[in-house]
Amino acid sequence: MTGADTLALPAIPSFRLDGKRALVTGASRGIGFAAAAALAAQGAEVVLCARSGTALERACDALTSAGHRARPLVLDVTDLAAVENVLAAEPPFQVLVNCAGMARHGPFVEARPADFDAVVNVNLRAAFFLAQNVSRRLIEAGETGSIINVSSQMGHVGGVDRSVYCATKHALEGMTKAMAIELARHGIRVNTLCPTFVDTELVRSTLADPERRAWIMSRICLGRLAQLGDLTGPLLLLASDAGAMMTGSALVVDGGWTAA
Numbered sequence: 001m002t003g004a005d006t007l008a009l010p011a012i013p014s015f016r017l018d019g020k021r022a023l024v025t026g027a028s029r030g031i032g033f034a035a036a037a038a039l040a041a042q043g044a045e046v047v048l049c050a051r052s053g054t055a056l057e058r059a060c061d062a063l064t065s066a067g068h069r070a071r072p073l074v075l076d077v078t079d080l081a082a083v084e085n086v087l088a089a090e091p092p093f094q095v096l097v098n099c100a101g102m103a104r105h106g107p108f109v110e111a112r113p114a115d116f117d118a119v120v121n122v123n124l125r126a127a128f129f130l131a132q133n134v135s136r137r138l139i140e141a142g143e144t145g146s147i148i149n150v151s152s153q154m155g156h157v158g159g160v161d162r163s164v165y166c167a168t169k170h171a172l173e174g175m176t177k178a179m180a181i182e183l184a185r186h187g188i189r190v191n192t193l194c195p196t197f198v199d200t201e202l203v204r205s206t207l208a209d210p211e212r213r214a215w216i217m218s219r220i221c222l223g224r225l226a227q228l229g230d231l232t233g234p235l236l237l238l239a240s241d242a243g244a245m246m247t248g249s250a251l252v253v254d255g256g257w258t259a260a
Contacts, residue, residue, distance in 0.1 A: 013242040018043035022239070023093040025077050025130065026100035028055035030200050031150060031231060035097045038232035039239060040068035044095060049073040077126040084133055092137040092145070095239045098127040099150040108163040116164050123168035128175060135179075135188055144187030148238050149176050151192035153254040160215065173250060180248030189247040191238045196254035199225040221256025 022039045026032035027048035040046045040063050048063075048070060050056045056072040063070035075086055077100050087093075102122045104115040131147050138145045154162055155169030173192055180190040197203050197216050203225065207213040217223070234251050237243045252258055 013240070013244060015236045015240045015242050016043050017095065017236075017240055020044045020094040020239075021091060022046045022095035022097065023049060023073075023134065024097040024099060025049045025126075026150075027097075028052055028059045030202075031195065031198060031228065032097070032099035033059050034228040034232055035099055035148075035150075035235050036070065037063060037068075038236055039095060039097070040066075040070055042236060042240065044239075045069040047071055047073050047090075047093070049075050049077070050100070051076050077130055078121050080126075080129050083126075083130055087130075087133040087137060090137070092141045092143050093134050094138070094143060094145040096131060096134045096145070096147045097150065097235070097239075098130060098148065100126060101150065103162075103165045105161045105165060107161055111164055116167075119164045119168055123165075124171050124175070127172060131179065131190070135183055135186075138188055139186050145189070146239050146243070147179070147183075147188065147190045148235060149190070149192045151176070151194045151250065153194050153196050153252060153257050155192065155194055156250065156252065156258050160212075176250075177248045184247055189238075189243070191243070191246055191248070192250045193231065193235055193238065194250050194252040194254065195231055196220055196226050196257050198231070199227055219257045219260065220254070221260060224255065226253060226255060 017039060022044040024032055024036040027036045028050035036046045036048050048056055048059055053074045056074060060070045060072045077083060100122055102119055104119055127149055149172055151172050152169045154166045155173045158166055176190050176192050183190055231253055234253050238251060
């Protein structure tokens with residue numbers, strides 16, 4: 001076979017994040033901690049952000065003990081002035097995982113303005129302005145980056161007792177698409193990661209209700225809850241050059257829930 005006949009192999013992108021700085025909110029436990037661990041394992045310097053200093057130190061200790069680069073940042077992401085001041089003093093973050101979130105589930109007719117405001121404040125308002133601050137720092141430095149807004153399958157469907165939560169996640173999906181369009185010219189990609197019910201302590205308490213358990217398990221086509229590790233591969237795809245052509249996308253990790 002001549003050289004002219006040789007089939008060129010496609011370039012295979014890397015999931016590595018060496019030389020990148022990553023900021024993960026809600027990082028002291030659950031999905032946020034799993035995200036921080038995955039990014040650190042791929043070479044990123046990770047700043048773990050949460051409100052609880054004690055839990056945050058424990059999470060960072062777990063990462064540094066494994067040989068990863070990680071440090072804590074105690075910060076309430078709903079304090080917009082504090083967020084702006086902290087990020088102004090930091091070098092740019094090439095990866096942001098907007099994972100801080102909350103829920104106050106209950107019947108739609110019983111939702112109170114205080115519930116609505118609290119959930120919107122964390123899930124949408126804080127995510128919006130944190131992403132804005134990270135984007136500004138990247139643009140000022142002339143650097144590219146990846147913003148991952150942790151949404152939910154509930155950003156694409158409805159759910160029992162989840163009217164307020166669904167409202168914030170559907171809004172987060174729309175916000176992400178608009179951000180992606182505006183930031184593309186700066187080389188900043190913006191996507192959502194949308195998990196189904198993940199096997200965490202909070203979800204286990206929900207499953208204690210037989211009716212809720214039956215509803216949840218009947219909708220997940222793969223027949224099981226997601227594990228934290230199920231989310232780390234998709235997250236690394238969005239964070240790394242492996243997902244370089246992905247922006248404005250929703251990466252749904254739901255075991256088939258939204259396909260049915």
